[in-house]
Amino acid sequence: MDKIFVCAVAELPPGEARRIETDPVIAVFNQDGEFYALADRCTHGEASMSDGYVEDDCTVECPIHSAKFCLKTGKALTQPATVDLATFKVEVEGDNVYVLAPAQVAA
Ligand code: FES
Structure with a gap:
């Protein structure tokens, strides 16, 4: 697992998500100040969960x-x-958000 920079905390406000180009692609969410990371691709179809709606x-x-x-x-x-999404560990260090994930894919 690599520690991959996601963004600054201020760049991912509550209710928002950010897509990270790893393999698999990961969506990082801010739900009321807590950060979570899930596989970005919905297990039912082709949807990007980073385009989804973060609920209370x-x-x-x-x-x-x-x-x-x-x-x-x-x-x-x-x-x-019916199939769960993979989860990934998120770390906040200082003002930055990181995800522990498989290697980042070159853009
Ligand atoms: S693509 Fe069908 S529920 Fe997500």
């Missing part, structure tokens, strides 16, 4: 068919998704 109940809703996943565990909570 610590979930993210897929932007295509509205399946909800737990931000903490990646668990698929509602249909049509």
Whole structure:
């Protein structure tokens, strides 16, 4: 696992997400000041979870068919998704957000 810079804390406000070009691609979310990282590709289809909707109940809703996943565990909570999303560890150091993830893909 590599420690990959995501962005400055100030660049990822609550309710927002950021897509990181790793393999697999990762979505990092800020839910009310807590940061979470999940595999970006919905387990049901081609949706990018970084385009999803961060909810107050610590979930993210897929932007295509509205399946909800737990931000903490990646668990698929509602249909049509039945397979959980992978989760990744997030670290905040100083003013920066990092994710512990497989190697970053060259852009
Ligand atoms: S693509 Fe995400 S629920 Fe269908």
